[in-house]
Amino acid sequence: MKTKLLIIIGILFPLFAFSQTKPEDFKWEGGRSYLNNFEVSYLKDQYNTMYYLMDNYIMITSNMKGVKPKKVEFENGDIKKISESVYCIKPKKLGRSLLTIDEDSHSYLVKELPKEKINIKFSASTSPFNDCVSIDELYNSNEMIAIFNNQKIKIKSFDIGFSSKTPDYYLLCTSYDTLSGELKKLLKENIRINSTVKIDFIKIYYYDTLMALPHVEIKVVDNYQNEFIRRTLKLSPITNEMDLMKNDLRIKITGNPQKEDIKTIQDLANELNGILETIKVKIVDKQPSLTIEFDTSSYRTYLPKNSSESEKKDFDNKQMINYFKTDSLFIAKGYKRIYDGYLLEKTNLFFSFNKKYWMYYNHWGKGERSDYEQKMIRIILRRNIIGLLANIYDNKFDYSFSSRYSFDTDLTSNEKYLLKTLYSDGGEEKVKKLLNEGNIREDKTPLYIIMLVLCMSLLFVFSEIYHYYGLSNRIGKIKVKILK
Numbered sequence: 001m002k003t004k005l006l007i008i009i010g011i012l013f014p015l016f017a018f019s020q021t022k023p024e025d026f027k028w029e030g031g032r033s034y035l036n037n038f039e040v041s042y043l044k045d046q047y048n049t050m051y052y053l054m055d056n057y058i059m060i061t062s063n064m065k066g067v068k069p070k071k072v073e074f075e076n077g078d079i080k081k082i083s084e085s086v087y088c089i090k091p092k093k094l095g096r097s098l099l100t101i102d103e104d105s106h107s108y109l110v111k112e113l114p115k116e117k118i119n120i121k122f123s124a125s126t127s128p129f130n131d132c133v134s135i136d137e138l139y140n141s142n143e144m145i146a147i148f149n150n151q152k153i154k155i156k157s158f159d160i161g162f163s164s165k166t167p168d169y170y171l172l173c174t175s176y177d178t179l180s181g182e183l184k185k186l187l188k189e190n191i192r193i194n195s196t197v198k199i200d201f202i203k204i205y206y207y208d209t210l211m212a213l214p215h216v217e218i219k220v221v222d223n224y225q226n227e228f229i230r231r232t233l234k235l236s237p238i239t240n241e242m243d244l245m246k247n248d249l250r251i252k253i254t255g256n257p258q259k260e261d262i263k264t265i266q267d268l269a270n271e272l273n274g275i276l277e278t279i280k281v282k283i284v285d286k287q288p289s290l291t292i293e294f295d296t297s298s299y300r301t302y303l304p305k306n307s308s309e310s311e312k313k314d315f316d317n318k319q320m321i322n323y324f325k326t327d328s329l330f331i332a333k334g335y336k337r338i339y340d341g342y343l344l345e346k347t348n349l350f351f352s353f354n355k356k357y358w359m360y361y362n363h364w365g366k367g368e369r370s371d372y373e374q375k376m377i378r379i380i381l382r383r384n385i386i387g388l389l390a391n392i393y394d395n396k397f398d399y400s401f402s403s404r405y406s407f408d409t410d411l412t413s414n415e416k417y418l419l420k421t422l423y424s425d426g427g428e429e430k431v432k433k434l435l436n437e438g439n440i441r442e443d444k445t446p447l448y449i450i451m452l453v454l455c456m457s458l459l460f461v462f463s464e465i466y467h468y469y470g471l472s473n474r475i476g477k478i479k480v481k482i483l484k
Contacts, residue, residue: 036104073100120216132219143178156203195220228414252288276423
C-alpha cells in the first residue's frame with residue numbers, strides 16, 4: 001500500500017510542480033507601479049486597471065534580495081498566489097478597488113471586458129498580427145477562438161463569409177461554434193492567398209453571460225515573414241524605389257561616448273555583417289556614411305547626493321529648458337526627431353544616391369548608468385541604426401513596439417528575414433514584388449494614348465484658327481510697332 005502511494009505521489013508531484021504558472025509564462029507589457037518597496041508588473045491593457053470577473057495576473061517583486069510580501073489582498077475580489085511571485089486577481093465589483101501589499105494600498109479601476117480588444121483568430125494561427133492568418137494555418141484550424149490578455153473565451157456561435165475573386169462576400173455557414181468538416185472543405189475550395197475571411201455575429205460566453213462582438217475581417221496571407229515586410233516597408237510613390245543604402249554603412253563615432261556605447265555599435269555591426277549580403281557595416285575614422293555624435297554637455301548632468309528639494313526642482317527645470325532649446329535648435333537646422341535623438345540626412349547635388357547621415361544624442365550623461373538605463377540606450381542605438389537600412393522611419397517602424405519591433409535588444413526572426421531579404425542579390429526586386437501583390441495597378445496606357453491624340457488634335461485646330469484669321473500677320477504688325 002505504501003509503495004503504491006509513493007508511486008502515485010511520485011507521478012502527481014512533477015505534474016503539480018510543472019503545472020504552476022511562472023512569471024516567464026506571461027509577457028509583462030502593461031507597465032509597472034510601486035507599493036511599499038515592491039514592484040508590481042502587469043499584463044498588456046492592465047496598468048492600473050482590472051477586468052470584472054476576469055483572471056487578472058500581476059507579478060510582485062522586490063528590489064531587495066530575499067524580501068517577500070507578507071500580506072497581499074484585493075478589495076472586492078478573490079486573489080490567489082499561483083507561483084513564487086505571480087498572483088491571480090478576480091474582481092467581483094465594478095468601480096474602484098484597493099490592492100494592498102503589507103499595509104500599503106493602491107487603487108485600481110475595475111471595468112467590463114472591452115469588446116473591441118478581444119482578438120478573434122483561427123485555432124491553429126500563430127500570427128503576430130490580429131487581422132491575418134497564413135493559408136496553411138487556416139486549413140489546419142478546427143475552430144474559431146476568442147482571446148483577451150492570453151485568456152481563451154468560449155465562442156457560442158458565429159457567421160463566416162469570404163471574398164475571393166470578387167470583393168463580394170459569400171455566406172458559407174450560420175450559427176456555428178466550430179469549423180465543421182463541411183465548412184473546412186468549402187474554405188479549402190474557395191479561399192486563396194489575398195482572400196478576406198469575414199466573421200460576423202460573433203457571440204461569446206463571458207461568465208454565463210452571452211455577449212455579442214463586433215465583426216472581424218481576417219486577411220489570408222502566404223506567410224508571416226512576407227506579411228511583416230508588406231506592413232513595414234513601402235515604395236516611393238514617385239520613383240517606385242525602396243530608398244535603400246547602396247554602399248557600405250560606414251559608422252564614425254564622435255563626441256563623448258561611453259565604452260558600452262562603442263561596444264553596442266560594434267556588436268551590432270558584427271551581427272548585421274552576418275545577415276547582410278550586399279553591403280558591410282564598418283566602424284571607421286574616415287569617410288563615414290553615418291556619423292554618431294555623443295554629447296553629454298547640454299542636457300544630462302548629476303546633482304550632489306545631499307541636494308535640497310529646492311535645488312532639485314531648480315535643476316529639473318533647467319534640464320527641461322535645455323532639452324527643449326536643443327530640440328528647437330536641431331529641428332531648425334534640418335534634423336528630424338528620432339527616438340531619443342536627432343537625425344540629419346544629406347545628399348550630394350550631382351550624386352543624389354550617395355547619402356550621408358548624422359545622428360546626435362545629447363542627454364545620456366557622463367555618470368554611471370543603471371542596468372535599465374544601459375539596456376534602454378542599447379535598444380535606442382540599435383533601433384535607430386537599423387532604421388536607416390530600410391528607411392523605416394517613414395513608416396514609424398521604430399515606435400510600433402507591440403506589432404512590429406520587439407521592445408528588446410535582439411532582432412526577431414521577422415526582422416532578420418526583412419534585412420536579409422533586402423540586402424541579398426535580387427532582394428530588392430523580390431520585396432517590390434511582395435509590396436505590389438494584391439495591389440493590381442490599372443493599365444493607363446490607353447488613357448495616355450487618347451490624351452496624346454486629343455492634345456495633338458487641339459494643337460492642330462489652334463494652328464488652323466491662328467492662320468485662318470490672320471493672327472500671325474496681326475501679331476507681326478504689333479511686334480514691329482513695339483520695336484519702333
